[in-house]
Amino acid sequence: MKLHLKIWRQKDRKSEGKLVDYTLDNVNTHMSFLEMLDTLNEELILKNEEPVEFDHDCREGICGQCGVVINxxxxxxxxxxxxxxxxMREFKDGETILIEPFRAAGFPVKKDLKVDRSAFDRIISSGGYVSVNTGQAPEANTIPVSHEVAEAAFDSAACLGCGACVATCKNGSAALFTAAKITQLAILPQSKEERKQRAxxxxxxxxxxxxxxxxxxxACEVECPQGIxxxxxxxMNYEYNRASFLKFKKK
Amino acid sequence: MNTLSRKIVMAATGLFLCLFLLIHCLGNTQLFLEPEQAKLSFNAYSHFMTTNPIVKIISYVLYLSIIGHVVYALIITLKNRKAGGLYKRDNRGRASKWYSRNMGLLGTIVLVFLVTHFANFWYIYRFGEFTAVDANGNKDLFLLVQETFTNLWIVILYVVAMIALCYHLIHGINSGVRSLGLFHPKFVRWINVIGIIYSVVLCVGFALMPLYMYFTQN
Structure with a gap:
């Protein structure tokens, strides 16, 4: 199949970007979207042009590294x-596809389709951990966790941290990401100790x-790869109210 | 203030306004009585609502809630505009309801209505040159209601505003309870259903009032 691509090209954080047109022939419908971009980049390299930069890692849909806004x-x-x-079978032959980076104030564009999502890392390091004593691994059933609670925690923990929620939100809100990370820990007994300060x-x-x-x-739930x-x-709102109230009471 | 506490203010003031709307709507159903009886009953009710000290205190909370709701809506909207991304092609609307994305627009329609509504009744009743009294000696607000709703444009504005209010409430109630932290799936579903019924019944009730007054007089 033949594709017309409009891709956001931006040299670095500070420069203004723009959409650049490319035409790609002989695209295999079984290709993944990233493989299609690989094909384009190979052509660009052969033509001595700068390839389109985009984030990717596992290409199995589990790492949360890739992510662009398509049409x-x-x-x-x-x-x-x-x-x-x-x-590529999701697209029609001869279709024009517009590819842009995730956009939000919290996600500055680094280059082309690559965005800086380190804000997520800083949110996690601010409280998304459980402090445990080092030593031998404890016996697995020392702290009982019911099946329902474990499943609920897993549902929240399924978040990949890809940032599609932020890109989809008209307000550029990271509420779904932060909430999933707070919730997965808030409901497990091992992490109750730091529950207030974490939130x-x-x-x-x-x-x-x-x-x-x-x-x-x-909208975030609809577009989330994991349907968080x-x-x-x-x-998260409940955890915030609870923590604020308990903090207030202690004073 | 952070993003969560600002939303809590929106939710708390909004839900208080919802409660007020219910009382307001129930009180106003007296307009549907037989004209002679409606006049006396509605005027006596209006006299009570403007003179009772407890109602007076609540009315000040109400004014504060309206102002707070508007001011915080502005702050949140401006900050959100700055935080959200703009795309060359934007198809993100497929994932959400139009009224959930346009609460500011719906709210502005309601605010325009509210200013008109205050000018039509509240201001004239309290500060205007308003001397008509009914058989019981109460100020004849019913007469003012009748006169106001002979104007077709005002009737249209009121009905359009109630449609806007209905969508504003459907999203607002659902969103508000969750901003306050109700997260249990079962109760969230209940609130969703109750919120829709509440919004539709309330707004249809309100919209019928100007229509009834207009058509019974023409």
Missing amino acids: GNAHGPLKNTTTCQLH LRMIWQMDQEGFGHCSNTE SVLNIAR
Whole structure:
């Protein structure tokens, strides 16, 4: 199949970017979207042009490293997939595809389709951990966890941290990401010790990074590769209220 | 203030306003009584609502809530505009309801209505040259309601505003309870259903009032 591509090219953080047109012949419909970009880059290298930079890693849909906005949707037209799991059979022959980086105040563009998502790392390091004593691994059943709680924690922990929620949110809010990370730990007994400070610190860090307010449009859940529930956000709000109240009471 | 606490202010003021709307709507159903009875009953009710000290205190909370809701909406909207990304081609709307993305627009329509509504009744009743009294000696607000709703444009504005309010409430109630931290799937589903029923019944009720007054007089 033949494709017309409009790709966002930007030299670095500071420079202005623009859309550049490319035409690609002989695209195999079984290719993944990233393989299609690889093919384009090979052509560009042969022509002595600079290849299009984009983030990727496992290409199995589990690492959360890839992610671009394709025709106005994060990770492209398919719902609940990552960019690497999107295949060219989802597009028509001769179609024009517009590819842009994830955009939000919290996600500055580094180059072309690559964005700086280190804000997520800083949110995690501000409180998304559990402090345990080192030593021998404890017996697995020392702390009982019910099946329901374990499953609920897994559902929240499925978040890849790809940032599609932020790119999809009209407010550039990182509420779904932060909420999933707070919730997965808040409900497990091992991590109850740091529950209050975790919620307050992670939310504080989220705001420092310049993300917007959550207005509960629920678009993030629809576009999330893992379909992380927006109820995680409500849970985060609960954790925030609980922590604020308990902090207040202690004073 | 952070992003969460600002949303809590929006939710708390918004849900208080929802409660007020219910009382307001129930009180106003007296307009549907037989005209003679409606006049006396509605005027007595209005007299009570403007003179009772407890209601007075609540009315100040109400004014503060309206101002707070508007001010915080502005702050949040401006900050969100700065935080959100703009795309050359934007198809993100497929993932959410149009009214959930346009709460500011719907809210502005409601605010324009509210200013008109205050000017039509609240201001004239309290500060205007308003001397008409009914058989019981109460200020004749019912007469003012009748006169106001002979104007077709005002009736249209009121009905359009109630449609906007309905969508604003459907999203607002659902969003508000979650901003306050209700996360259990079962209760969230209940609130969703109750919120839709509440919004539709309330707004249809409100919209019927100007329509009823207009058509019974023409």
